[in-house]
Amino acid sequence: MTQLAMGANAPISSPTFTLDVDLPTGGQIDVTALLLYGDGKVRGDGDMCFFNQTSIGGGAVSLRIQGDRQSFSFDLGKMPPDVEKIVVNATLENGAFSAVADLDLTTSDGIKIPVATAGRSEAALILCEIYRRNDQWKIRNVSQGFNGGLQALAEHFGVEVAAPEPTPVKPTPSVDLSKVSLTKRESTISLKKDDGKFGRIRINLNWNQKKTSGGLFGFGKRGIDLDLGAFIEFKTGEFGVVQALGDCFGDLTEMPFTQLMSDDRTGTSTDGEWLEIDGNAWPKFKRILIFAFIYEGVANWQETDGVIRLMVPGQPEVEVRMNELSAGRNEGMCAVALLENKDNQIRINREVRFFTGHEAMDNAYDWGMRWKAGRK
Amino acid sequence: MAVSLQKGGNVSLSKEAPGLSKVTVGLGWDPRVTDGAEFDLDASVFVCGEDGKVLSDKHFVFYNNAKSPDGSVEHTGDNRSGEGEGDDEQVKIDLSAVPAEVKKLVFAVTIHEGASRKQNFGQVANAFMRVINQDGEKELARYDLSEDYSTETAMIFGEVYRHNADWKFKAIGGGFEGGLGPLASSHGVNLG
Numbered sequence: 001m002t003q004l005a006m007g008a009n010a011p012i013s014s015p016t017f018t019l020d021v022d023l024p025t026g027g028q029i030d031v032t033a034l035l036l037y038g039d040g041k042v043r044g045d046g047d048m049c050f051f052n053q054t055s056i057g058g059g060a061v062s063l064r065i066q067g068d069r070q071s072f073s074f075d076l077g078k079m080p081p082d083v084e085k086i087v088v089n090a091t092l093e094n095g096a097f098s099a100v101a102d103l104d105l106t107t108s109d110g111i112k113i114p115v116a117t118a119g120r121s122e123a124a125l126i127l128c129e130i131y132r133r134n135d136q137w138k139i140r141n142v143s144q145g146f147n148g149g150l151q152a153l154a155e156h157f158g159v160e161v162a163a164p165e166p167t168p169v170k171p172t173p174s175v176d177l178s179k180v181s182l183t184k185r186e187s188t189i190s191l192k193k194d195d196g197k198f199g200r201i202r203i204n205l206n207w208n209q210k211k212t213s214g215g216l217f218g219f220g221k222r223g224i225d226l227d228l229g230a231f232i233e234f235k236t237g238e239f240g241v242v243q244a245l246g247d248c249f250g251d252l253t254e255m256p257f258t259q260l261m262s263d264d265r266t267g268t269s270t271d272g273e274w275l276e277i278d279g280n281a282w283p284k285f286k287r288i289l290i291f292a293f294i295y296e297g298v299a300n301w302q303e304t305d306g307v308i309r310l311m312v313p314g315q316p317e318v319e320v321r322m323n324e325l326s327a328g329r330n331e332g333m334c335a336v337a338l339l340e341n342k343d344n345q346i347r348i349n350r351e352v353r354f355f356t357g358h359e360a361m362d363n364a365y366d367w368g369m370r371w372k373a374g375r376k
Numbered sequence: 377m378a379v380s381l382q383k384g385g386n387v388s389l390s391k392e393a394p395g396l397s398k399v400t401v402g403l404g405w406d407p408r409v410t411d412g413a414e415f416d417l418d419a420s421v422f423v424c425g426e427d428g429k430v431l432s433d434k435h436f437v438f439y440n441n442a443k444s445p446d447g448s449v450e451h452t453g454d455n456r457s458g459e460g461e462g463d464d465e466q467v468k469i470d471l472s473a474v475p476a477e478v479k480k481l482v483f484a485v486t487i488h489e490g491a492s493r494k495q496n497f498g499q500v501a502n503a504f505m506r507v508i509n510q511d512g513e514k515e516l517a518r519y520d521l522s523e524d525y526s527t528e529t530a531m532i533f534g535e536v537y538r539h540n541a542d543w544k545f546k547a548i549g550g551g552f553e554g555g556l557g558p559l560a561s562s563h564g565v566n567l568g
Contacts, residue, residue: 007498008526116494122411133524140498144410156409 003112009140010111015076018108023068024101028093031070033061034157036085041158048159061086076137085131091124091150113141123149189318190347198279199313205292206272207306226304228273231289231367232256239367257281279312288339289365294332301334308336320350333361378515381547387517389507390542397472398510402463403485403533405503415495416488419465422563423449424480429564436565448473449481471543480537486556490529497525497551505533507545519547529555
């Protein structure tokens with residue numbers, strides 16, 4: 001049994017081992033493990049192993065919580081090669097560590113790491129670190145921390161914590177900061193330009209086409225084909241539709257100042273379908289309804305993982321994800337976003353409403369077109 | 377280009393810079409980034425004779441005794457935090473004025489009250505020692521203490537010593553338990 005004093009280190013003999021963290025009973029203490037790279041920082045939320053994400057690094061680190069004993073399992077052979085260090089931390093919900101009893105860490109190969117809490121003003125402690133040293137993994141008793149608690153600790157290691165929430169929240173796919181994502185809660189954005197001229201507005205529909213293997217004979221299931229289109233209404237009362245169906249590709253230089261650039265029938269094209277609008281003609285428009293419909297395949301919108309991105313020159317990119325369940329299997333039509341002319345601003349509202357077809361959607365939005373079935 | 381030394385290695389400063397007289401020895405380390413008790417590292421110099429002991433207690437140059445009796449070795453002051461780029465503490469030496477009976481200058485860094493604050497070199501990162509020619513400020517030699525240190529509270533970084541007519545610099549990187557007191561005693565300093 002090796003006992004490591006604060007600052008002391010020892011080599012780790014086995015690439016797979018467990019680290020038991022015995023917490024004082026009744027303390028509101030959480031333990032986390034962070035994967036750190038060459039700059040001493042994490043690369044993302046996926047590098048944090050904690051109660052809401054109990055396995056990281058492809059199984060390199062996992063956490064099991066049983067009351068006051070929280071155990072990390074390490075498989076260093078699975079550790080991504082550019083991970084230089086794993087730090088194991090304890091954080092208190094309230095107060096300082098001086099108020100709780102000592103913590104004891106023990107590895108399955110018999111290394112004991114006592115962490116004394118007497119006199120400790122910190123609310124977050126780095127208990128130990130597991131690090132590479134000349135091709136050898138070692139473990140060190142660190143026993144140092146931050147008065148500012150988990151947030152100070154997380155920020156030190158490059159983890160973003162939603163302030164002032166002290167407990168880590170389950171990581172969700174984060175949106176690029178330069179984009180505006182319209183969600184159920186924040187469903188509207190207004191884009192403003194003093195002269196009402198927005199340049200060329202580009203709208204992209206993209207989706208993941210999952211290649212499901214086709215059973216016994218190896219025939220692939222036919223993929224889903226998503227089409228992008230738009231209902232358009234002008235201030236004059238004129239209206240129309242731009243879509244591949246019925247060859248209504250539109251025109252960018254004259255009415256309807258909207259054009260479908262190409263039709264990606266297979267879904268294999270990586271950048272999906274593009275619709276362009278002459279934003280300089282925006283003052284003529286009353287409203288545009290951007291929609292997607294499933295031309296072929298079962299109406300399973302969740303599987304399409306569809307996303308529509310709206311790019312207006314000089315404006316933040318707006319994206320709408322079609323990640324909600326449609327009510328019925330035959331609802332192959334999705335109204336994605338409604339662009340309305342409000343005093344020549346573009347007011348974009350996230351719709352994500354599902355319909356059985358063009359006519360039902362037309363009725364719902366009161367466009368007033370006549371519909372007959374078409375094929376492209 | 378300065379000579380980069382490994383632990384145990386040495387280099388002739390006189391050969392690196394013929395006619396060398398005044399040098400600055402810079403010692404550095406990274407400050408702790410965590411909270412808790414203050415972390416104060418101090419550099420000191422033992423001005424030793426043939427027997428490896430200080431010539432007198434006054435030849436122990438540290439934060440309370442900034443100069444050797446002849447003034448040839450001068451500690452430029454205590455940096456309490458280790459903040460800032462470059463050297464954390466510096467010692468200026470006029471090699472041409474160092475008395476002939478001085479055979480070596482031992483440079484050590486100790487953690488102030490390390491034992492009571494439970495601090496040690498296992499918690500110190502990126503320590504180094506370098507020798508700069510004051511004439512032109514060129515770095516002559518550098519030693520990065522890349523060892524994986526542990527519970528030592530005192531560390532001999534390196535020594536500048538006479539070898540025949542030359543001055544040489546040796547990288548040591550030797551840890552020492554117990555802090556400045558025992559380290560000073562072992563170099564012949566009489567502690568009050």
